[in-house]
Amino acid sequence: MASKRLELIDTLSRLIEINSVNASYEGGPGEFELACWIEAFVRSRGLHCERQPVIPACDSHDERFNVIARLPGRRSDACFLLEAHMDTVSVEGMEIPPFAPTEQAGHLYGRGACDTKGGLAAMLCAFADFAESHPMPPVDVVMACVVDEEYSFQGVSRLCERLQATGVQGIGAIVAEPTELRIVTASKGVLRWKVVTHGVAAHSAKCHLGINAIYPMAQILRFFEEEQQRLTNGESHPLLGPASINVGCIHGGVQVNFVPDRCEIEIDRRLLPGEDPHEVWEGTGHRLRERLGNLSGIRLEIMPPxxxxxxxxxxxxxxxxxxxxxAAQSSGLNASPLGVPFGSDASKLGRAGVPTIIFGPGSIDQAHSAVEFVAISQVEQAYQYYLQVMKRIAGDGTKG
Structure with a gap:
């Protein structure tokens, strides 16, 4: 097991060393270099992999593609899926070198160590080891390393399109995210939109000639504050708790001696299972308009999500x-399911009809942080768990 620990540390270190900040963030190169490294890793273990195009190359980044590794099974119309994203968030504000993996006190530090290269390293090693000992499983076993989870989920969306187009039945999927080695079976959804007030610009020395777009926004902010209280006191999911709503950004005015003709806020609404996103947006907008009544001279714009x-x-x-x-019980882990407030690729696989759980090393509290790290012992345990699940789901067809 000491040699496996070293292999996992080396694999994770190599993943951290490669800058894979999402190309939608300033200065982010995208996943190209990391995807090429993963291709080489998979092929070095004698396994087949292919590129699934997602986002074409442009002036600011290389081609962005999913890496799909496949262990063929006796049935090709069904598959078991391991999935992890290759991109990370920005390194802005980090207090440690983001791409110089450092081991200290049983932890490995660097951007993506927790979210989600620790889970990715454990999955890659488990997939390769499973393939070596189970060359002909009953169904295909697929390892999907996808792009763009940290911005707009285009990688997993393309993966789901592929599953549906080929008619392959996903009998189960594990998505790697930092869950502290707990099985996650529910997550909140997210709905984001903007609300804008439009007034009339004027010089501040003659403000009576203008209509200030910022003043009515104060009423709108109070409405959303009360909406949050209403949700807190409302329906609660057994794993996720209540829904929530937050005003995260506000922008208004050009300079201090202008009467501002525009003010904008951005809304983040966290959804519970069973809530229809369009109905939530429409209902919130209706209650807001009812609350405000007629705003003299002000045009209210509730933008689509x-x-x-x-x-x-x-x-x-x-x-x-x-x-x-x-598998969790047999591995000595807590087998009680959890819910999480954050989004992931799991919801898209679930909507595509694939039974899915989220499971991985690390805590979401360290994800995206200034000092990101993961416990090496959790990466080891995640490796064992992924291997254990594969053996249970697709475990006959062993050598000899």
Whole structure:
């Protein structure tokens, strides 16, 4: 096991060394170099992999593609899926060297160590080792390393399109995210949109000639504050708690001696399973307009959502979830399912009809942080867990 620990540390270190900040963030090169490294890793273990194009190359970044490694099974119309994203968030504000992996006190530090290269390293090693000992499993076993999870989920969306186009039945999937080695079966969705007030610009020395767009925004902010209180006191999910709403950004005015003709806020609404995103947006807008009544001279604009991701949950009685829980118990881990407030690729796989759990090393509290790290012992345990689940789901077809 000491040699496996060293292999995992080396693999994770190599992943951290490669800058894969999402290309949608300033200065981010994208996943190209990391994807090429993963291709070489998979092929060095004698396994087949292919590129799934997602986002074409442009002036600011190279081609962005998913890396799909596949262990063929006796049935090609069904597959078990391991999935992890290759991109990270920005390194702005980090207090440690982001791409110089450092081991200290049983932790490995660097951007992506926790979210989610620790899980990616454990999955890659587990997938390769499983393939070596199970050359002909009953169904295909697929390792999907995807792009763009940290911005707009284009990688997993393309993966789901592929599954549906080929008619392959996903019998189960594990998505690597930092869950502290807990099985996650539910996550909140997210809905984001903007609300804008439009007034009339004027010089501040003659402000009576203008209509200030910032003043009515104070009423709108109070409305959203009360909406949050209403949600806190409302329906609560057993794993996720209540829904929530937050005003995260406000922009208004050009300079101090102008009467501002525009003010804008951005809304982040966290959804519960069963909530329809469009109905939530429409209902919130209706209540806001009712509350405000007629705003003299002010035009209120409630813009369509620019990000929509419905909440996700998988029934605990689902056979795949039961298998995952048994694997946790046999590994000495806590098998009680959890819910999480953050989004991930799991919701898209779930909507594509694939029973899915989220599981991985590290804590979400360290993800995206100024000092990002993951416990090496958790990476080791995640490796063992992924291997254990694969053996349970697709484990006959061993050598000899």
């Amino acid at each position: 620019y990000l929509v991701d419905a909440a996700w949950s998988v029934p605990h009685e689902e056979s795949f979830v039961e298998q995952c829980r048994r």
